Amino acid sequence: MVSDGEVPPAPPEYRLGCLLHQVQAKLARASAEALAPYGVDGHDLAVLVVLATGETSSQIEAAARLGVDRTTMVSLIDGLEDHGLVERRRSSRDRRRNVVRLTPSGRDCLDRADRARRAAEHRFLAPLDEQTAATLMRALRALVVEEPAAKRSGGHPP
Known part of the structure; x- marks a missing residue:
């Protein structure tokens, strides 16, 4: 029996790390299923996106x-180059x-694969209403993007 002062550990399916x-x-x-018809995976798509910014x-x-x-x-670029998506x-x-640029085929692949990725994400989030999905995305970004120290501590150094 668990006393009032003791809290039993949460089962794995309720732990944040397990859920994430x-x-x-x-x-x-x-995402992999959505991107497969375009011959790229999530890592390849990320490289194409970064190269497309021109920065x-x-x-x-x-x-x-x-x-x-x-x-x-180097391995990612080699694969994309082998498929004619970058030069x-x-x-x-x-x-x-080495300067790396998207080829016209790479730009086309990026456009089509990114549309497929967005559609897959939309389907993935479909069990949530629009407001909840937007809140989830904001919350995840807040956990990933480091805030300035002053904002975290209310204007005082930590």
Whole structure:
């Protein structure tokens, strides 16, 4: 018997980490299914998105924006290049640097695959009403995006 002062541990299905893991796995499966017809996965799509912004032109810059190591980025770019979605050239200003750009096929793939991803996310969130889905997205962004220290502490240093 549990005394009034003791709280039994929550079962795994009620723990935040377990729930987040299950939600992420379910969304990953839905996204993979949606992206498969375009020959890309979520990692490939992220690279295409970063390259499409025009703010990133080198493999190293793209790797930094995505938070992946250089070796992983080389592998991702190799695969996208093999499929004709990106082209890689040496920089005319710095021969040590590879400049990577979307090809017309890459731009088309990005547009179609991103529409499919958005539709998959919409279907995934369908059990929630629109307001709840928007609140969930705001809450997740708040947990991921680091707030300035002054805002977190009410204007005082931690």
